[in-house]
Amino acid sequence: MIDIETHRVIDLIPSRDCEEVVKWLKSYPNLHVVSRDGSITYKKTITISHPKAIQVSDRFHILKNLTSYCKDYLMKYFKAKVIIDIETKMEVINTTTKSTIQNKKLTLEEKITKAIQLLDDGLGKSQICRQLNMDIRVFNKLLAMNNYERSAYLKSSLQISHEKKGERKLELIATVRDRHNNKYSIRAIARNLSMACEAVTKYLDETVSAINGNYGVKRKSILDPFLEEINKLIDKGFTSSEIGNLIRLNGYNGSDITIRHYIDRLKKSNHEIYINNKTSHCTAELVERTKLLKLLYNPIIKVKGLSIETLNKVNEKYPRYKEIIDLVSEFRTILKSKAITKINKWMEQACSLNNKFINSFIHGITRDITAVKNAIIYDYNNGLAEGSVNKLKVIKRIMYRRNSFDMLYKKLLWLEKNRKIN
Structure with a gap:
């Protein structure tokens, strides 16, 4: 506990237990304003011991929580290097890249067919392979084969398996029809070939095919x-x-x-x-994610290596990033200008983003909204407490293994009592 007027440590307690802290706080009946962090436990103990006291949540901790949530989201939203296309304002890939991506979706058989056509048109092998995204060694190997060898080489294991199944099915269809022509009944054919009568009847239909009707058709996804x-x-x-x-x-x-x-x-x-x-040597600019994250804490003029022009391109390509940065900037303005009337509108705007990270922050300050609003109205903050905790830890480390709470308590208060106030 630190006195706001003298900046001196008044007292300390070796516990965070609710009952003990309440008893401790009640021993100071003259408390009117208490600055604290966002701990709900401290909120509860102060409310019980001094229900009329004004509780002020620390602005630094509030802003730190907001920026931490936003940083966690942006770390998932961006990769380490953020890609910006200089030539276009939207996320558009140049013609060469589009062609490369389309060619990457072609099968090897389609690629070699297209490669032979391009070779006849006078293009070089290296240029063809780069355009079709092919290995030049594979291209040379396929080029040396005749049509039959090339067709056999290009068949996948799935195609080979499908062809074998088709051949077996054709043989079975031929057997069924041959026996039926020899006056076998459908029941007898089914019994001899261990088949269902429905299957025998189906194979006797002249329009039936050995190829499954769904072969090569992409199935619909449940998604x-x-x-x-x-x-x-x-x-x-x-x-x-x-x-x-x-x-x-x-x-x-x-x-x-x-x-x-x-x-x-x-x-x-x-x-x-x-x-x-x-x-493909596309004219593109890479921006480090760390530079974009710095805008959560500093204005752009303090971020080295990030220009306004680059930022505008990032904002245009990634509008979600701009929403997050604007949200933090507006909240910081509310704190600095003490614009208490704007906090509710800001919370509504933040909730409208429907972002789970931002929603977690909103949920946190909603539970302690009175203290948060007091942080905007009043000038009190937790700076004195944070500095005193730092001092306390230094003394504790100096007294390492020779320390107890009673000794630490007496030494700290003795130092505070004899400290001169600037």
């Missing part, structure tokens, strides 16, 4: 109806389990692992965009 909502939640920093809980309210009945796999594919896709920008 498809919820992708727009999932993307918004990812942008706000929600984890896969949290996203799963939210979209289940709208009818999703899948697992969290499916959502996690989607998020991983999305991150991989974004990483490929960055790599393609880098390898």
Whole structure:
């Protein structure tokens, strides 16, 4: 406990137990204003012992909590290097990069077909491989093969397996039809070939094919109806389990692992965009995340290596970042200008972002809103207490292993009593 007038330590207690702190505070009946941090325990003890005392939450701790929550969110929102395209104002990849990404989605068979066409058009091998995202050694190997060898080489294990299954099915269809032509009944064919009668009847149909009708058709994902909502939640920093809980309210009945796999594919896709920008010599600027985080604490003129022009590009490309920085800046202005009438509107604006990190901060100050508003109105703060705690720790370290609370208590108060006030 520090006196606001004299700046001296008055007393200290070796406990944070509610009952003991209440008893301790009641021994000082003349307390009218108490500056403290955001601890709900201290709020409770002061309210019990001095219900009429004005409680002031420390501005430094309030602002520190806000910036910590915002930093945690931005650490997830940004990678270590933030990509900015200098040539375009929006997140647009240049034509070369677009072509590279599209070519990356081609199969190897489609790539070699396109490569041969480009080779006939007079393009060099290195240029073709760079454009189609191919290894030049694979290109040379395929180029040396004839059509039959190339076709066999390009078949995947899935295609080979599918072809073998198709061949076996064709043989079975031929056997069924041959026996039926030899006057076997459907029941007899089914019994001899260990098949269902329905399958035999189906194979006797001239329009039936050995190829499955769903082969090569991409199946619909269980996530498809919820992708727009999932993307918004990812942008706000929600984890896969949290996203799963939210979209289940709208009818999703899948697992969290499916959502996690989607998020991983999305991150991989974004990483490929960055790599393609880098390898295709796209004119792009990289901004360090640490520089952008510094704007939570300092104005841009105090951040080295970050220009207003670059910041404008970041704000335009990542509007969520601008919202966070503006929110912190406005809160700092409210504290400095003592604009108590604006705090409720600011809280509404912060809640409208629907960001779980910001919501945690809002929940915290709402529980202690009276003390927070007093922090805006009054000039009292916890600076004296923080400085005295620092002094206390220095004395404690000096007395290491020769210390007890009673000795520390007497030494600190003796030093405070004999300290001259500037």
